[in-house]
Amino acid sequence: MGVLAATAIMTGCGSEPPPVVKVDAKADAAAKLKATKEAKVRNAAKVRANELGQIPVLMFHRVVPTPQTTDDRTPKQFRADLERLAKENYVPITAAEMVTGKIDIPAGKHPVVLTFDDSSPSQLTLNAVGVPQKDTAVAIMREVAAKYPGWRPKATFFVTRDLFGKHTREEQAQALLWLKDNGFEVANHTRDHLNLRSLTQEQVEEQIGSIGKTIDSLSYTKPVTISLPYGAQPRKKDWALRGKAYRHKGAFLAGYTPAPAPFSKSFDPAGIPRIKVMEKKGDCAQFCSEAWLDWLKKNPDMRYTSDGDVNTVAYPKFKAPYLRKTFTSLSLPY
Ligand SMILES: [Zn+2]
Secondary structure, three states: OHHHHHHHHHOOOOOOOOHHHHHHHHHHHHHHHHHHHHHHHHHHHHOOOEOOOEEOEEEEOOEOOOOOOOOOEOHHHHHHHHHHHHHOOEEEEOHHHHHOOOOOOOOOOEEEEEEEEOOOOOOOOEOOOOOEOOOOHHHHHHHHHHHOOOOOOOOEEEEOOOHHHOOOHHHHHHHHHHHHHOOOEEEEOOOOOOOHHHOOHHHHHHHHHHHHHHHHHHHOOOOOEEEOHHHOOOOOHHHHOEEOOEEOOEEEOOOOOOEOOOOEOOOOOOOEOOEEOOOOOOOHHHHOHHHHHHHHHHOHHHEOEOOOOOOOEEEOHHHHHHEOHHHHHHEEEO
């Protein structure tokens, strides 16, 4: 109090506004900040936010009326896959948003990452005026978004040289630009879909770098993420993340569990697990999407739940040891 008074007197005769106001404003701001933080903590606790919880990253391939392999989904199955997610309060984010920690979804909701490998025409085919053809993956995603408020058509397309079956540069550019303009992520799945495990570093960089360059030249986008063909990491896993011509923030595998949150110590950007989309049967009795979504539903404390604030990492206090140190400044334990 004495300091404030002295400061006020010393500058009292000047034309400047007295600094007392400034000091009060500072105290006000600090009090406001504290109140805001307390409100954030209350909100996080109310929705039982857990931003160190697990995120299902679903792996799709083709969406076709007559499945050839267990990787394919029919349009009807795919619609049901999305509707289950929407009803269970999941909201799609892209793979790039996940790995960079920009998980901007409403409070109480759970992120899900929808990924599509191999750039097949069944995922995206546009008609002559640029409208997605009925029963393609993008058309179904948009239908479901129209039906369920809060759901949004967002996904990541890991592309190879097949580029949705388009052969001219113009058509390839149309496809990639359409995805980009409509909020989808275009990412890397290597040029020729070889098993990277058996390649030299130079060959790995060529496989990844060349399709990255194609994507950039067609759509002015440098891929932020990659999915590894067959889920196979190169001999040194970091080769998938960094090469002379590319920098990826995350490399995705092919199986078999939900993924750790990017804020969690268990997160490894060079090997992020995904989940095959299939019912609980045969090889999928335990480790595919139906089984894992059932498990996450039964174990809400293990699942990522957002506090609705993209600038904080909120979690129950006793999970604190799992927070990655780099996110300490954003942490909001409750
Ligand atoms: Zn593939």
